[in-house]
Amino acid sequence: MRTTMSNLPKELVEDIVSRVPLHCLRAMRLTCKNWNALLESQSFKKMHIRKEEEAARELGENRMIVMMDYNVYLMGIIVNENLSIKSLGKLTCLHGSKQVKISQVFHCEGLLLCILKDDDTKIVVLNPYLGQTRWIQTRKYHRTSEWEGRDVYNYALRYETNSGNRSPKILRFIDDFHHHPENPALRYETYDFDTDLWTTLDVSPHWRIISRCGGVSLNGNTYWGAVERNASAYIGHMICFDFTRGGFGPLIPLPFKARGLVFAPLSSDRAEKIAALFRTSKKVVIWITTKIDATNVTWSNFFTIYISNLERNLSCKSFFIDMEKKVAMVFDKEKGKKVAHNIINIIGEDA
DSSP states (O other), rough: OOOOGGOHHHHHHHHHHHTTTTHHHHHHTTTTTTHHHHHHHHHHHHHHHHHEEEEEEHHHHEEEEEEETTTEEEEEOOOEEEEEEEEEESSSSOTTTOOOEEEEEEEEEEEEEEEESOOOSEEEEEETTTTTEEEEEEOOOOSSSSSOOOOEEEEEEEEEEEETTEEEEEEEEEEEETOOSSSOOOOEEEETTTEEEEEEEEOOOOOEEEEGOEEETTTTEEEEEEEETTOOOOOEEEEEOOOOOOOOEOEEEEEEEEEEEEEEEEETTTEEEEEEEESSSSEEEEEEEEEEEOOOEEEEEEEEEEGGGSSSTTEEEEEETTTTTTEEEEEEEEEOOOSOEEEEEESTOOO
């Protein structure tokens, strides 16, 4: 009796297909519904990600999603005596939209939520892994004030499980109390992929999210740097949006206060963590969570280096941690040049 793929155990089929090159998988999913269902299953995605991580570890390579020149790239970085940095591919190849520029990107389990630089009427969610694209119309609001500029929203992306099915969900909000305290724009809403609908949330914040820190997703929640509503710009807390509950938790203390703060996700010892980089005029400090949920957090200091060892204009747009080598790779733009080049600073106590 001849054995076909349909007769094999699902785990074996996933293992076989996970060895197929990525560009071939996009064509496979169009072959039949069964192949498409397999490639979109959570178990297959986890296996594929695990094998990619294993391959990167064998090479001693760190992989990071990076914004450069209004596009999104997957970068491979090997930190040793001869630093190696290479692009592993452009992730924002929008067919028929060659001129689209991306101003922000948010990542969740293989999906990319991209915010357009020159168009606030829509956003786009990409699955580079399967070559899928979904354009989403945003809701337009009219201010009661005389503000004529473009509203700048914050976003978060996660998967949500309903009746055994997993689908993405988007949080979108604006709160410009800091700039317009007398009449701020205050809107919080979520988008459901299954219904294609935006839903307004009832939020009355006694805090203020510092959007320049960026948000970071962890275990289905998203965290931002935050301060009390009328506090100064020194950031001493973070706050979590719980997608399951559909609301924000309390302010959670950070281990350090600074004007400059950037978050980054971190996978270590099979546990998901958050790394926080604090920048002052004298030093850079990185802390890593040892335990975290929507209401509590504990921290451990990763390293502290004084600014005399760094470029004074280091702005730390994004960063990545190499736990084994105990260094951080900080992505930035070169200052003081007519043409600003993308640069990477490797920082650490012994870097």
